Amino acid sequence: MLSLVDIQDSYGFKRASWKVEGDLIETEKGLKRIIIWSDEKKLRWHLMWRDELSKRTECLCNRMIQTKVGERVLLTNAGWVTIHDEVTTLFSYKGREKDFGEFLGKYYSSKISGIDVELSDETFNKHARQWSNLNSRYHFPKENRFLLKKLQREAAKRLDVAHTIIEKQDMPVPPIVSPIRSLNQGKNVFEKLYWENRSLPPEKGYRSLRLVLLQWLQRYGPDSVRTLLKYVDQHFPLKKVHGTALLVECLSPREFILFLQQIESGSPESFKVAYEELKRQWDTTCELVKLVSEWADLSREKVSV
Template identity: 30%
Template sequence: MTILFEIKKNYELQKVTWKEKDILVNTDCGVKQIRIWKDRALLDWHVRWRDEVGKNSLAVADRMIRTSEGKPWVDMGSEYLTLHDYVEGTHERSGHEKRWGLLIGNMLQAGLELQEEFSSVTKEDHYSFDACLAAIHKLSKEYNELVSVKNSLPEANKRLNLAMELKKASSHVPLPLFDSDTHMNNGGQIFNILFYRGSDDYPEHGYQPLRRLLTEWLKECGPYSLRKLLTCINEHFSLEREQGYLLLAEILTPWELQDCVVQLKNEELAHIVSYVKSFEQDWDFNRILLHCFTDWMDDKRKRVAL
């Protein structure tokens, strides 16, 4: 009852009831989503990030609804409450690259502008090829199904070395912060507006979340649509120079190998075959993603030369 009372009081609403306890509420202004925050620094990041991303009329994030006093949150003592508009369903992807490109470009621009101020609230996933190598060597003694995983190691090592060279060459370039839980299914639609449902997680420093999103796009929409999306992103955030090389480094880093190792360590024999097959598919899709992105960058360079 306390949460409902605080929402009703602070947002001057007449009706507030649970639609889904601790997640969604019915109000006289429609269904709203609530979030509870314990980390004030993390909350400050999400307030600023959502506000910056939403500075246009065609693609917005689920910014914090302001209270009657103009605050983006309600102080609940040991935690904070925020209220957000809520939209069910997802926004179409293929054929709507321009709108998604605007959203992602604004996400990148906001993340770059805020990266210095909020560097203390980030999380980073460090890649260790040596750890993957040791784990696969150990697992291959137990399971005979890891032939394709073992065969990928030389290419994975080559990719990682290229990625490290690119990162070293661009070590002076700041990386944007990006919402770590970024997925296409988080995009909903209100009339003709792309409405993005952000997370409450710590942002990642770098391009790994975008790489995951581009992979999702490739799997669903294909290479042609992906190239269109990259062009549309580039209209709002340049991927042609240093930032593009840093994204390329992230695509080169063989994360799919590390993801496979983590899954294999935690599962029983019955799941091994399915995870190896999933790895093979991810490996092939990443090759296509790498090919699409490098072709796109080459095409941009040729256009500049002309």
């Protein structure tokens, strides 16, 4: 059990109380998040990643707060513990394509290797075989069957197009980054971006970049995405190097695969939620595929979804 007294003594807080036990504490220096790490290698990778990200981008991020004796990791009976500033005000990206594009480009061009740490490999080839059963029979409700069968065929087609592109093109070495699960990881501190890294295994591939672009497209529209990509490209060469790999990632039918996984063991109510989310994500993904293909001048691949 993690001791609040040990934390207070080690970090020199005058007062500390649990806001969420084992997770968040209130102190005279503001709200602090507690992270308990079971994997020391992953912890050491995140130490290097956050140092490098702050250095490269000059952006605030949730780096590890030092103890009274200058250590950034506290070894306890519960495991390795780190403490971080917790910021709750969300950052507004509207009109900030240049700033966030530069941040994202430097984020993806960081050179922290994934050697000697367990990676989450999200590259297309890692999952292609798993996705190859898209044409298998699934029992869809009668009232939704027509649309779902149509999306199932289109998902298989997207998979085929992605395979064809890979066979024709030399794929670049994929980046390794701290995974992004939401644009809401961007927080506001004095009108500046404060980036909240998650304590997940480092991710190999373009899955997080696709997610960022999808959410950006939903929030701000296609013209804003094109502008964002232009500024990302200035620091992470999308058009000349990584554009084809990003297009393959966008073609990957992740939203349909996720839907199938959710309905396999879900209730009728969870089916409705998953179905509505699939429809929403599907149209946005198809729009993103077309946008990325045209922006990166990859129309020669004859991408059609």
